[in-house]
Amino acid sequence: MANFGSEDDIEMRDESKRMLREMIMSYGDSNDDGIIQKDELGDCLAFIGINIMDEESMDAVIEHFDTNEDGHISIDEIVDQWEVLQVHSLHSDELLKSFKKIDANGDGFIRLPELKAVLTKKGKNQFSGEEASAVLQKLMKYDEDHDGKFSYPEFVKMFSEDEFPFKRIKGLTKKKLPDAKQKQEQ
Numbered sequence: 001m002a003n004f005g006s007e008d009d010i011e012m013r014d015e016s017k018r019m020l021r022e023m024i025m026s027y028g029d030s031n032d033d034g035i036i037q038k039d040e041l042g043d044c045l046a047f048i049g050i051n052i053m054d055e056e057s058m059d060a061v062i063e064h065f066d067t068n069e070d071g072h073i074s075i076d077e078i079v080d081q082w083e084v085l086q087v088h089s090l091h092s093d094e095l096l097k098s099f100k101k102i103d104a105n106g107d108g109f110i111r112l113p114e115l116k117a118v119l120t121k122k123g124k125n126q127f128s129g130e131e132a133s134a135v136l137q138k139l140m141k142y143d144e145d146h147d148g149k150f151s152y153p154e155f156v157k158m159f160s161e162d163e164f165p166f167k168r169i170k171g172l173t174k175k176k177l178p179d180a181k182q183k184q185e186q
Contacts, residue, residue: 017079023048024075035072038062045078050089057092061085063108064152084153087160099155109149112136 012020028036028044036044041061045052052058065085067077078085088095100106104114119132127135142158143150150158 012079012082020048020082021075021079024078029075034075036075036078038072041073045085045089048078048082050082050085052089052092054092056096057088060092060096060152061088067153081153084156087156091159095152095156095159098159099152102155109151110155111149115139115150 024036024044024047025032027047028040030037030040042052042058045061052061062073065077065081066073067080068074099110102110102114102118104117105111115136116129116132119127119135120129139150139158142154144154145151
């Protein structure tokens with residue numbers, strides 16, 4: 001996800017996923033249905049190193065990381081998005097505020113016109129139309145489902161990379177977020 005090695009170093013290996021799945025099942029799946037109940041989710045995530053302290057951030061997990069949209073967080077959804085959940089837990093305030101600010105129409109997705117509007121907004125860090133288009137083209141690799149919009153998990157992945165241009169735009173975040181390599185070195 002971040003720039004600190006080859007893709008093999010970044011992606012969780014199958015053995016690690018299996019072990020993480022077993023840890024979650026042993027701790028948080030009280031009825032063996034593969035679903036973590038909402039009232040158990042915070043403790044379960046903390047057990048695997050994802051500490052989400054506030055209600056807004058937990059609501060965001062339930063809303064944005066429920067990939068099959070069944071209203072529950074499954075063990076597979078946690079395992080498959082573990083890296084993104086980690087970044088979310090470390091920077092949820094900045095990420096949620098930035099996401100909401102860019103998502104001008106409030107539909108829970110960031111669309112290219114919304115991104116371009118932020119990039120080309122008048123100010124100290126304004127991009128030209130041509131520069132903004134080039135940046136947007138680079139960012140399309142984060143649109144994993146190729147639907148022409150960015151979900152919150154896709155945004156978190158995008159935001160954790162050095163090339164994310166919005167980190168330098170005043171008022172979008174309180175501070176520049178470190179990339180994952182810097183975070184690991186701390």
